[in-house]
Amino acid sequence: MALPKLKSAVIEHNETLLTGRKIKIRPFHGREEKKILTAKMSGTPIEQFDVIIEVMSTCVSQDVLQFSMAEFEQAYLILYSVSVNDKIEASFVCGECQAIISASIPVSAVKMGEDIGKTTTIDLGQDETGKNVTMVLNQLSVATSRMVMSAEDDSEIVAIFDSLEGIYVGEDQIESPELEEFGEWLLNQPNAYTESIKTIRTSPQMSYSKKWQCPDGHDNVTEVKGFSSFFRS
Numbered sequence: 421m422a423l424p425k426l427k428s429a430v431i432e433h434n435e436t437l438l439t440g441r442k443i444k445i446r447p448f449h450g451r452e453e454k455k456i457l458t459a460k461m462s463g464t465p466i467e468q469f470d471v472i473i474e475v476m477s478t479c480v481s482q483d484v485l486q487f488s489m490a491e492f493e494q495a496y497l498i499l500y501s502v503s504v505n506d507k508i509e510a511s512f513v514c515g516e517c518q519a520i521i522s523a524s525i526p527v528s529a530v531k532m533g534e535d536i537g538k539t540t541t542i543d544l545g546q547d548e549t550g551k552n553v554t555m556v557l558n559q560l561s562v563a564t565s566r567m568v569m570s571a572e573d574d575s576e577i578v579a580i581f582d583s584l585e586g587i588y589v590g591e592d593q594i595e596s597p598e599l600e601e602f603g604e605w606l607l608n609q610p611n612a613y614t615e616s617i618k619t620i621r622t623s624p625q626m627s628y629s630k631k632w633q634c635p636d637g638h639d640n641v642t643e644v645k646g647f648s649s650f651f652r653s
């Protein structure tokens with residue numbers, strides 16, 4: 421008899437992310453599980469991120485590079501819960517005696533950032549005619565985050581440019597600038613660069629916090645925040 425094909429290996433789940441984006445997702449298979457485990461053991465943060473992107477691209481029917489980081493994080497949690505189980509195994513370290521205890525984080529208890537999917541408006545002051553100039557930024561996409569991680573020269577200007585929803589003078593949106601022109605312009609404004617960096621670096625993140633006691637009775641509060649920390653645990 422041939423080896424059996426498991427129904428659960430091919431079943432596709434329809435899910436809706438908090439931003440309203442609908443995704444189709446199938447559980448990861450042994451092949452993908454193996455990649456994740458290997459990356460967890462020995463990978464650098466960029467290698468780990470690349471493996472997750474690769475696995476997510478295989479299991480999710482949409483282009484995950486275009487997802488915002490918050491969507492990507494939520495989709496990964498869904499993938500994890502349909503593939504493995506609804507708990508993430510983790511180890512917590514006691515702040516006082518360094519005792520390590522194993523814990524499991526229920527996927528349903530992980531909170532998603534409240535600002536998920538929101539844009540940020542940066543006020544740049546007035547132009548010569550007295551109209552307000554504003555810049556609206558989208559949340560960082562997976563593709564842009566990946567680029568910022570590799571930290572090439574000017575990657576931050578490129579990241580801001582990629583996240584740019586629009587520049588407005590009063591109510592009017594101006595025609596989208598080219599990257600080079602935008603970079604020059606941004607660096608010539610007071611405050612705009614710092615504000616933009618702050619915005620793209622503070623994308624909403626998934627988080628989980630738990631109060632627990634080590635065997636010696638020390639009280640601890642452990643906070644797990646952001647994709648990479650969940651991946652490590």
Ligand SMILES: [Zn+2]
Binds near residue numbers: 514516518636
């Ligand atoms: Zn302790």
